[in-house]
Amino acid sequence: MKLYSRGQVIFFTVCAVIIGFFLALGFGLIDFPVLMEKGEPVVQEIKTESFVLHTNPLPPEELQAVNTLTGFTEDELENIRIYEQLNRAVVNITTETLALNWFLEPVPMQGGTGSGSIIDKRGYILTNFHVVEDAYKVFITLADGDQYEGTVIGKDPENDLAVLKFDPGKKDLITIPFGTSEDLKVGQKVLAIGNPFAFERTLTTGIISGLGRPIRGIKNLIIRDMIQTDASINPGNSGGPLISSRGLMIGVNTMIYSPSGGSVGIGFAIPIDTARRIVPELINYGMVKRGWIDLVPVQLERNLVDYAQIPTSKGLLVSKVTRGGNAERAGIRGGDPDKPVRYGRSIIYLGGDIIIEIDRMPVSTLADLFAALEDNKPGEEVEVVVMRGRQLRSFTVRLSERPEGLSWE
16 A cells, blocks of 8 residues: 655645635635626716705506505405505615636626615616625616616615616606605504516515514624514515505615515614614715724623733723824823734734723623614714723714725624
8 A cells, every 4th residue: 555645645645635625616606796897886976966856646547546446455455555656666686606616717696586675766776785795797687678777876785775877768657656664563564565576566465563673684793773573574575665555665674684585574674764863974975984983892702801900891991092083182092002912913002991881881891883884974073981990981982984995803
């Protein structure tokens, strides 16, 4: 029997892994997006004079036809009336993504599908960020079957919302009017229109099952004040409208809780008041401008707490404060710059304040920090509670603008 040296074994093992990797690429088993110089869906900055919400009631003759229907209960007539009025304002969204073929060349592949709501006659579509997250191309199909190529003009991963734009030409679009999520009540009737499993413009009904739910969304970030509903929401409904019995959009359907992958009566929608707040910025700037505290936070974990003898296990260590920044001006302290410590791949400084609350929200993770500042604008003031030693201290910080590209991951 022939024996191999340790070096030979390692060499042949590495070669086998490399060959297996390229075989997986060639057969399309590995799929990830890549960037291209041309055709990449870059978020564009589009200036608009104003963002106006339009309401398009049914033409008188169609409304009369619904009102004269017989053999239906009042509840059924209400469902029919809302569906007839608004289903044409719901679009089907399909995407293409890019993958690498055997020769490491980018090739288009079929992406996901979702729903969206026409919110402006100029061709603006409101949908979920996760529907178009990795899209190379976006296609929008209207109720009459006409298909258009759209552009992603604004993304907000923190609320899982995005705005698309297409050119409708001379087509007179039906839009969905915004309501409000401020006065919702558990038990009130709601309707959802979407494209579950590619069945276009499907209507489901239910009630509001809960309000103010904090739900962990994409990228592990908490989305606050979510609406819980038992109206059936399935894959493909994402981005579609949740509608009140008055025919107003009160939420954007975004996710379900399901051990099986199908609807089990627990769905969630982003409150429409959140969309009202951020959609104008997505249209004008392509992003949402948010406030920031000028410091370098480090999330506490057990080994760090034990090593530095930190008196709490939950919070964010202030490793550094920006010189002359709002945190330093407010009185928040960073760590000792003369005592650097290697922490993973980074250098941190111990001895700084431990942030435990921002704007009346408990903070224990980096995601909590971003969530606490999600609805705060540059120039606004927030209260920051820290632990210094074993004492709690409170500071008022006037927020700066969050730097672009800053991530909680």
